[in-house]
Amino acid sequence: MSLPPVILAAVRPSALVALLAAVLLALAACGQLPRPFKPGETKEGVNLRALAYDSTVVVLPPDGDLPADPGPITEALRDALLAEGLIATGWQEQDGGLQLAGRAEVRPVAGGQEILVADWAIEGPEGPLARFRQRRALPLGAWQAGEPETARAVAAEVAAALAPQLLGPATPEAVIAGFPGARLAVLPVTGAPGDGDEALAASLRLALERAEVPLVEAPGGIGGGITAPEDLAPEDLAVRGTVETTPPAEGQQQVTIVWRLVDGSGAELGKIEQANAVPAGSLDGPWGRIATLVARGAAAGLTDLLDRLARQKAAG
Numbered sequence: 001m002s003l004p005p006v007i008l009a010a011v012r013p014s015a016l017v018a019l020l021a022a023v024l025l026a027l028a029a030c031g032q033l034p035r036p037f038k039p040g041e042t043k044e045g046v047n048l049r050a051l052a053y054d055s056t057v058v059v060l061p062p063d064g065d066l067p068a069d070p071g072p073i074t075e076a077l078r079d080a081l082l083a084e085g086l087i088a089t090g091w092q093e094q095d096g097g098l099q100l101a102g103r104a105e106v107r108p109v110a111g112g113q114e115i116l117v118a119d120w121a122i123e124g125p126e127g128p129l130a131r132f133r134q135r136r137a138l139p140l141g142a143w144q145a146g147e148p149e150t151a152r153a154v155a156a157e158v159a160a161a162l163a164p165q166l167l168g169p170a171t172p173e174a175v176i177a178g179f180p181g182a183r184l185a186v187l188p189v190t191g192a193p194g195d196g197d198e199a200l201a202a203s204l205r206l207a208l209e210r211a212e213v214p215l216v217e218a219p220g221g222i223g224g225g226i227t228a229p230e231d232l233a234p235e236d237l238a239v240r241g242t243v244e245t246t247p248p249a250e251g252q253q254q255v256t257i258v259w260r261l262v263d264g265s266g267a268e269l270g271k272i273e274q275a276n277a278v279p280a281g282s283l284d285g286p287w288g289r290i291a292t293l294v295a296r297g298a299a300a301g302l303t304d305l306l307d308r309l310a311r312q313k314a315a316g
Contacts, residue, residue, distance in 0.1 A: 056096030056289060057081055057088045057122055064118075065106045067146040077152040080159035085167055086208045087289035098124050100162070104143070108311050112140050120158050122166065130165035132158060134268040167210055176214060176237070178310030184208060184302075185216040185226035190284070192243035192257075199287040200241055200257070203295035211299045215305075229266035237269070239302060248280035255283065257299050261305060269309060272301035 040130065059077045061070035074090055077100060079089035089096055105120040116138050122130040134157060141152040176182045186205045189197045208215060214228055216236060229238055239261050246254040256275040262268050274297060 010191075017094075017282060023245075054292070055087050055098070057086055057098045057100050058091055058096040058104075059088055059100045061092045061268040062102035062104045064103045065144065066148045068105070069146045072151040073155065076148070076155035077158060080152070081163065082289070083251055084163035084293065085210055085292065086159070086163050087292050089289065094116065096157040098129070102158075105224050106138075106143050108140060109137075113137050114140050114143065116143055116154065118154075118158075120162065122162055129148040130162040132161040134161075169293035176306055176310075177236075178306070178313045179235065179237065183214045183216045183233075183236050183237045185230055185232060185236060187238050188227060189243065189244075192287075193245060194283055194285045194287055196243060196283060196287050196291065199291035200243070202293060203291040204239070204241070204259075204298055207295040207299035208294075208302070211303050213299070213303065229262045229264065232264040234264040236264055241298070245283075251280050252277045252278045254278075257294065257298070259302065261302065270300060270305045272305065274298065 059074045076089045100122050101121040102118050107115045116136045118134045120132045121128045155167050189200045244256045259272040261270050
């Protein structure tokens with residue numbers, strides 16, 4: 001007997017996943033539950049960037065042996081933290097509750113090289129949350145010249161060391177309970193303004209990795225080259241996201257994101273819906289850390305959905 005579609009809300013009691021209000025929570029067998037946000041309860045739009053404050057890492061220029069132009073290293077650190085699944089911004093904006101600070105020392109050594117020794121820490125209001133002492137050989141003068149390749153290499157090492165301390169390490173030996181041998185493909189997202197299609201798909205993939213969901217790994221794009229359910233192996237699953245925005249009205253517009261989980265035959269197993277009013281045009285450019293927060297909420301909802309499906313299968 002086939003399972004009925006399951007509709008879940010992508011909301012957990014955490015600042016990291018509270019970006020969008022889920023508008024529906026129901027099981028086909030149990031009937032629809034009341035909506036947590038009823039029409040008319042609020043007329044104010046939600047500033048999504050403000051909601052991200054407590055989990056955003058502001059990257060500060062390092063102290064000590066500071067590059068002549070700190071821009072390349074701070075930008076590289078911001079981008080590397082984003083790539084590791086953290087929400088980060090540059091020091092010029094100063095709109096986050098966490099800070100990444102570092103103190104660097106450069107020591108010339110033989111062979112036309114120098115040694116960078118740096119202490120990095122991500123700190124919150126109550127003190128350090130993650131620390132890393134870095135020791136790295138660099139071409140002589142590359143650090144203080146702010147060479148982009150050097151900045152990216154240094155930043156990638158820093159982010160790879162700090163992010164697991166906040167997020168926990170990804171587990172490669174993951175399984176999807178109730179679906180033996182299955183992996184999950186993230187299909188292309190459609191309909192988002194700005195760079196939302198690409199940013200949401202990439203962020204969801206990273207969030208699912210952090211949630212220990214096995215993903216399709218193959219050359220060719222976000223979903224491992226999978227662009228439609230018919231490209232799946234019979235045992236695999238896929239998730240597709242669609243975004244709809246209403247025309248602006250009184251400075252606001254409604255944004256709705258629906259994530260649909262399908263099996264290898266294309267049958268829908270369930271869906272997650274995220275929706276809220278936002279300032280008109282606020283998502284027309286780069287989504288950045290907003291995509292990260294949306295994806296975390298979606299990943300939480302998808303793992304809940306998969307758990308419920310597994311329990312339904314076990315129950316017969």
